[in-house]
Each structure stands twice: as structure tokens, then as C-alpha cells.
Amino acid sequence: MSVIIRPCKINGTIPAVPSKSYAHRILIAAALSDAGCNVLCRASSDDIDATVRCLNALGADISRTATGFAVRPIKKVSDSPVLDCGESGSTLRFMLPVACALGANARFEGKGRLPQRPLGELTDCLKSAGISFSADGLPFSATGKLTGDVFETAGNVSSQYISGMLFAMSALPRRTRLVVKGDAVSRGYIDMTLDVLSSFGAKISALPDGYVSEPCVLTPPSEKTEVEGDWSNAAFMLVAGVLAGDVTVTGLNPESSQKDRLVADILKAMGGDIEIVGNSVRARKSALYAVVTDVTDTPDLAPVLSVAMAAAKGTSVMTGVSRLRQKESDRLSAVTENLAAMGIRSETDGDTLTIHGGTLKPFSAKGYNDHRMVMSASVAALVCGGEIDDGAPVAKSYPRFFEDLKALGGETV
16 A cells, blocks of 8 residues: 655654564574573564564474563474565575574475575575575475585675574584685674674684584573664664654664664764764754765665765765665665655666765655665655555564654654
């Protein structure tokens, strides 16, 4: 269903939604651990639900509670489980190596653009470690159990390959090594994985060309493990604040391993009035100016940063954008097409996106079945008014997005 947002001023305070990146990782570590625990996660999303569904299919018992999830770990791996990953790339790329480490002989399914998203380097890694695949792309069955002590995968396609293998190695009862080919992208997400696994007692050390994992038993750090607030989704509200009002987002860790926390620094560099006090970030309407920034390690920020750059004075340059073509949509094309609908000129050249800031005009934009494109267009509409053809994709990561926008004074139809 289409969403119409009128130009308006917004004001108020909202809590950050739980980080789905952390939620994926904590839930997987908990399911592979030796004891039950409670994961405090006040809100879920389609992607988090996909990981829970897959862990339960493998043999875990994870149920929703008033405060998050109660996790009973995998004691016995299910026979020939079916793992429905929905549209979640993280779920697929994490759960595939985990299922292979457990010898689950699992069938994997997905929908949307997930079957088209890159996976080849990861399946090649698993094939070299004794895993057979029934097909080259989803749906497929992965048969066998990881053999060998040394694994090798690409680092320059997706950090999720590395994270998935680190989870798998932590589940193996032997010393293993992961060799990473090429420079790793989105390194902050690998740090996040290492942080979570370390908190559960994993013994993983970095090497010049990868990682080594010592055999261990994963144990929850406490009976209750909390998922911290999500910077990537908070970014939409912070950009909304500098464009259209005064917004405070609470529950954000300024020292987080989430690289998307850099949105605060980027907005400051653009002239944004950003104030961080404790775990709260306040963004007030500001005159914005062009900036040059690299999103190699923060690709999820690109859509909403494009809106901030569109409203800024001058010509902004965003580098590290080529991987945007491999997300839930071809985000690079989607960004340029939606900016054009808003009256903003932009062009791409290889790994670079150039945006010529100006005055946003009322628009009709597409959501491309992509949560981040929908939310970015919604933020732009606060300035000039606009219509997005489908608001439903926000359920993938931020189901309450439009409710929170209304709570801040956003006028939606």
C-alpha cells in the first residue's frame, strides 16, 4: 500500500529499535551455547524472525517473551531441517556455515532478491570443506559436515561470509583457521561478531591473513543478554531531525562496534547540529553543506545519506558504493532514480556516486521492495512532501517506523 507523507516539522524523543545485526549474532551464539538464557530485545523484525525460525528448525527452542526471547540451545540437531531465510541475507550467510558445522543436511529457502544475492565464494569455501550442494542457487540442500582445519573465503564481497564461518568454527570441537582473501569490507560487522562470540567465551584470535579459533564451549555471559540500540535505523530519524525538526534517539551506544554510528560524525561534517549525551543522540534542523565520504564499511547508510546530500548546498561525493547493487534492491540505481524524482541530479561512475544538492520538490518514489529505500524516501518527504508506492518493506528491519514517525509529528496518509 502506498504511503503519502506531507511536509512538516517533527519534534520529540524515541527509543532506538534493537540492532538486528546484534540480535542475529547473539541469538546464534546463544543457540550454540551450553545453557539457556534470555535475550533482551524489545522489538523484532522480519529478519530477526527469520534467524529465530532457522535456529528452531535446527533444534533450538526459542520463544518470544515480553522482553525479548527465551533461548534453549540446540542439544540435538534436527533431521533434515528446512531453513526458511525469508529475505534475510545475514540469516542465510550465517546459518549456512553453522548448519554445515553441525552436519544438519539442511535445505535452505529464501524469497525476494535473496536467491540472486552473492553467495558463490561462501559455497566454494564450504564445498572445499566437504559439503555438497543440490543446486547452485536457492533453494538448495547442503549435505555433509565440515571437514579439515583450514578454510578460505573472500573478504571483499561480504563481511557476512567471514562472520558465518567464525560462528561455524566456534561450533567445531577442534582448532581451525580461516584464511581471508582480499581486503575485508564492512569490517565493523566482523568486529561485532567477534565481540559477541568473545562474550560467550569463544577463543578466536586475529591473524595477518584471517583468524584462528581454539576449541571451546560457548556459555552465555549471563542469564540475560541485551541487544543494544540500532544505529543504522536510528540514522533515518537523525537525518529527519537535521532536515525537519528536533529529534532525539535514546538507547544508542556511542562506543558501539556498529560502524553505522559514524552517521553522527558525517552529519556533523555536513554542518548538522548533532549532540551526544550519554546514550542519547539529538539532531536539530540545520543548514547542510556538501561532504565527501566513503561508505565501504557503512553501506547501509548510503540511502539515507543520499537524502541528506540532496538537501545540502553543493556537490557531495560518496565512494565505496558499488556493493549497493547487491542489496535487497539495486540500491545504487534506486538511489539515483528516486533522487531524480525529487528533482535532484546525481550520477554514478564505478565505485563513486556524485549528488548535486539543491531544493527537493514533491515527488512520487518507488520503494523497490527495500526497507532502506522506503525509509529514505519517507525522510525526504518530510521536507517537500511525497508518495512512496509501498510502505510494507519497513517490516524487514523497523516495523514501527511509520508509528515512530507519527509520534514525532510526521503527517502520513
